Amino acid sequence: MKKYMWAGIILAATMLVSCGGLQTFTFDQLHPAEVTFPEQVRTIAVVNHAPSIPSPKKTLLTLGKLEGDGKVLAESLAGGLADSRYFNQVIISDSVLTQERTGGELIPQAVVDSLSQVLGADMILSVDQIQLLTAKKEIYYPGFVPLAAFDLKIRPVVRAYVPSRLMPVMTIAKVDSLLWDFSPTLSDHDVVKEGSNHAAYMLVNQLVPHWMNADRIYFDGGNPDMRDAAVSLREGDWQEAGRIWKNLYDSVKKGKLKSRAAFNMALACEVQGQMDEANAWIEKARKSASPGSEEEHAATFYATILQERTKDFLKLNLQMQRFGNNFN
Template identity: 50%
Template sequence: MMKIYALCAVALVCCLASCSSVQTLTFDQLCPATVSFPEQVKNIAVVNNMPSTPEAKRTLLTLGEMNGNGKKSAEMLASALADSKYFNQVMICDSALNTTGLSGRRALTQEEVTQLAGELDADIIFSLDQVKIQTERDEIFYPGLPGSWSVIKAKVTPVLSLYLPERERPMNIIAKTDSLQWDASMAPSDRQMQEEAASFSAYMLTHMLVPYWKHAERIYYAGGCVEMRDAAVCVNENDWQGAHDLWQSLFEQTKSKKLKIKSAFNLALASEMQGDLLQAEKWLKEVEKRVTAGSDEDVIRKFYAEQLAERMKQFPHLNTQMSRFGNNF
């Protein structure tokens, strides 16, 4: 939903200011994980502590509640964490630890954690306790369509416990619920559903455990004078210092109020792209002093101010999490 919101907001702002040569910029932004680990946590082990499940159907989909496949889910999570290259080593124990036959979660004992950590040479144990899948059929109505659209929805909830050998209880238990959707005529079988849930769970949990990249959108002014157009060429070539210098010179020399607003706004973006978020905030305040409330420029400023505030809120957590790499990101 956040991705859709961001794209819609960019489209709205561009429509509002189409006459001002507003351009959209897309880039990869590193985002912090939900959980932070000390730098000394370098080797991790993912273990399959999920309840055993009967053989999944290959041709039919069962509506209602089912458990994910523990072996497949643990493998997918370990693979995703290894691909992130955040930890030095990612080990896996995909043999089922939960042999009780019970469907609920089972906590690991400190003795089990200590033994697993020793055998797998791990600083911390990631115990995948459950991947719950809730499927249902639904009818979706869209304005303008003569009928409804039949879909299959699946709510997927992975549960992961984090254990340190020296502690008796988990240091953290994380869970997240999100949904998948298919056209009813193309619904997966139970076996395929478990595989989809395993991949989706790994995706959700990895974003909670390690910093991750996401596509981000920004907008900037690219027209109105020669300097603006030249700076836009620099942006296209990823030369942010060159663009910054052109916008700085324009801001200092122009007597046009609109060009001062646009160059100050662009200087905020250049500062952000060069990693100086505090300076970006200062330039946005320069814009705020000059814009007319409710104008197109004010709408654009507020939109960017929200994006920048969210990134500034995340930055301390990201700095802490990336300190093991010398904050080289």
Template identity: 30%
Template structure:
């Protein structure tokens, strides 16, 4: 998976765009493999709520004063139990949306509703067998626990002359995967992620009042928490941004027209022509990068990685005149090299995960 490249890509795109080069952005959708892999015969799944009824799900704020009242006016931290019913429904809906299993069944009523004390307790093998039989499924995915840490702040934004009210909710879902033939969970996943809201006002009171109401915030946080484990359980589609060089020669400009018409093979022919017909390192770099994107669009990741490596080598020759440590390169001085290097890293990760993805998608006869 490409993890934290979006901001870097945007920043480098701005650098490239401002350097008198013609660049075009395109989107690409691709499958990202899950952490867990299931045998193809497991086709029906139940999503269940295995949390205890929480004795107290109210926010209990702990207010902390900021050291610098000129910037942060107030800060309150609160802890709460998330709504497991809402989270279970959101998880079931998101898993169903991925179309990986033939059938997704939901059981969002708490299996441990009679517990007197909130606790995290896995299902016994007998409970799993009974549930699987009753629900007609091959495996059980259970929400075991859901906790929130919520931070509410009011800040003065000096550069805008207004106040910001913000809520940052950290969600901590715990999910277990059960198979009827196993005495213990196949896997238990303890995750954390965060969701953020903000609003603005001309005074601290107005900014705090404008922010999302607590009831709505807790509901949206629970829905978000339910979606967090999905990418660990089933392959999901990811949308990425790619950039193509579109200027510098007639073949490159004509190829850009073919891309807009979705005629990628014709565009590739012109890029290859542009690459083979010049000795100019910059022109070779641009054509090679575009060819790498072409092969990625064709799902030929090994070839895409090869051409991205070639583009990186040309970029190094044009932007790095000396043998420089990669960790000390100035991004402003070598924007092409940095962008291509980030892209190459993502391609290598995708290529390394390809065998795992094919294994997970074998239930569809590799038709994905």
């Protein structure tokens, strides 16, 4: 069973790299969660509050609506949060809330207070529902026969409760998609299990800071110093690479080499978490570039990325205060 996940592709970067002198670079970058918890929230309890479902069949594939497995989601969510090491402790409680229900009901305040006390939790995360919507679709690639695919849309509903509060402090209900090859062996059992596990992956990325690959471009060659700095980059020695690029920028009066050195300095600053400096250097790169040049296009493109990263970094700093803003 082959599975695909939709992801954004930086097409502009791919086009730029086709130009001479530009290379690609990939590194791990910490991204902020969509939710920011108070620093006092140190212990989280995950409970399964989703309706029970019949065991999914291995001989049937449903096109239409399905319900995910709350037990699988709760366990995977608790495991993912524990692996992130963002909270001091993550507790899984799968058997406390087992009453028959149809989905959507809130946990009474008295139950929240009791659970929090028994489990020693600062916050309760309640897995309330996992809605699955399946469909068959065709994928078209130029010059190829259309491929039959199985499309799965996933919408988990999770609520957060704190003691002494009547209503949930937060509700998360975000839709994501998975795409499979349409296989005769695919069944409801596979769909429910994979969909429930993927829902946990979605939620972990929303709830805690997480590492993702970041794709960037940089200028290489054209000058011995640029080549030496590129070697330092590939070895992970950003301080040495930055020293070479800064000296080159200061020694050149104008032209594309000055712009390229400033562009690479912006990258070195971003990788090291120095966002103000990165934005300043990319502006220098733009000002040093000739109008309409490869250097101007690259700097304009990168400036947009740095603006978004700067916004993320402000949020990330707030979320990482509990660790003294140590991002390692």
